[in-house]
Amino acid sequence: MSMLTLSLIVVAALANGPSTWPSSASTAQDEQEDQEEQGEQESASEDSSAEAEAVPEEEEAEPPKWTGALTFGASVSGGNTDIQKSSLTADAVKKLEKSRYTFGFIWNYSEEDDVISQRRVSGSGQFDRFVSDRLYWLAQVSGESDQNASVDLRTTVGGGLGYQFLDNDEWKLSAELGISYFDERFATDEDNDYVALRTAYKLDWTPNTRWNLAQAIQIYPSLEDSDDIYAKMDTRLKVTVSGSLFAQLQWIYDWDNTPATGKERVDNLYLLTVGWTF
Numbered sequence: 001m002s003m004l005t006l007s008l009i010v011v012a013a014l015a016n017g018p019s020t021w022p023s024s025a026s027t028a029q030d031e032q033e034d035q036e037e038q039g040e041q042e043s044a045s046e047d048s049s050a051e052a053e054a055v056p057e058e059e060e061a062e063p064p065k066w067t068g069a070l071t072f073g074a075s076v077s078g079g080n081t082d083i084q085k086s087s088l089t090a091d092a093v094k095k096l097e098k099s100r101y102t103f104g105f106i107w108n109y110s111e112e113d114d115v116i117s118q119r120r121v122s123g124s125g126q127f128d129r130f131v132s133d134r135l136y137w138l139a140q141v142s143g144e145s146d147q148n149a150s151v152d153l154r155t156t157v158g159g160g161l162g163y164q165f166l167d168n169d170e171w172k173l174s175a176e177l178g179i180s181y182f183d184e185r186f187a188t189d190e191d192n193d194y195v196a197l198r199t200a201y202k203l204d205w206t207p208n209t210r211w212n213l214a215q216a217i218q219i220y221p222s223l224e225d226s227d228d229i230y231a232k233m234d235t236r237l238k239v240t241v242s243g244s245l246f247a248q249l250q251w252i253y254d255w256d257n258t259p260a261t262g263k264e265r266v267d268n269l270y271l272l273t274v275g276w277t278f
Contacts, residue, residue: 068092068103071248071275085110085118087271089250100128100136106252108269119147120269134164138176140198149267150187150260154230156180156220158198172204182220182230186260194228196220212238229257244277 074086090105103125110118122144130136137159144154160178167174176199183193200218215235222228233253240246254267 064094064096066092066094067278069246069275069277071250071271071273073271073273081113083110083112087273089271089273089275098130100130102126102128108271116147119145121145128162130164136162136164138162138178140178140180146254146267149254149256149263150189151184152187153183153185155183156196156198158196160198170206172202174202176200179223180220182222182228184230189260192228192258194222194224196222196228196230210240212236212240214238227258229255231255238275246275246277248273248275 068091069089071089072087075083076085077083087106087108089107090103092101092103094101103123105123106121108118108120110116122142124140124142126138126140128136128138138161139159140156141158142154142156145152146154158178158180160176160180162174162176165173165175178198180196180198181193182196183191185191198218198220200216202214202216204212204214206212213236215233217231217233219231220229231254233251235251235253236248237250238246238248248271250269250271250273252269252271254269256265256267259265
């Protein structure tokens with residue numbers, strides 16, 4: 001029986017043919033295909049790594065910088081009358097993603113025959129915090145001394161809200177409304193202080209690369225006495241001479257409804273200066 005069983009198995013194998021037999025050639029071919037596939041995967045992985053390394057790292061954004069201008073003007077005359085005049089102004093602005101810092105300074109001095117005829121110094125600072133693209137709240141402070149107006153020190157401190165209507169390369173326009181503490185200390189008269197409403201607007205127009213017109217107006221009407229009103233207007237026309245060098249004509253207009261005794265309500269200051277932007 002065992003010989004008969006073995007014979008049947010052999011006959012069945014022969015009947016099925018060589019397709020069911022193991023083939024060394026087929027096995028070698030399969031191994032070669034596996035190796036080629038593995039090589040392609042390794043090559044693709046290397047290419048992906050090379051591409052990842054080739055992608056340059058994103059450059060870090062430069063931190064916000066201060067921008068602004070410095071101006072200086074002077075004149076000297078001698079002979080029958082010795083007159084010396086000089087002036088200096090400085091402005092700086094720094095903008096962050098949600099904040100803005102603004103500072104200003106003006107110094108004007110004149111002397112005639114060794115007698116001081118004009119000495120005026122003022123400085124201001126403002127912080128803006130944007131709560132949306134256009135709306136912001138603000139805090140501001142300013143101080144000024146004006147010998148001709150007999151003002152030893154004029155101080156304002158306050159806060160409020162502002163709205164940026166325009167802010168592009170050609171136009172910048174904003175308006176502000178708030179409450180301020182207003183204090184005037186005179187050289188001869190009694191001091192005057194009160195709580196005031198503060199209204200202000202700022203305009204900046206740059207029609208081309210050479211010309212620029214800027215104006216800022218602030219008005220402080222007293223909430224305690226309707227007679228106490230103070231206003232200031234600062235208008236500047238600037239023309240670029242070359243690069244960062246420019247010439248500027250500046251007009252500062254002050255109006256004080258309750259000035260020191262013997263002084264005029266209106267005070268004008270004109271400055272012709274040369275400046276540099278930064």
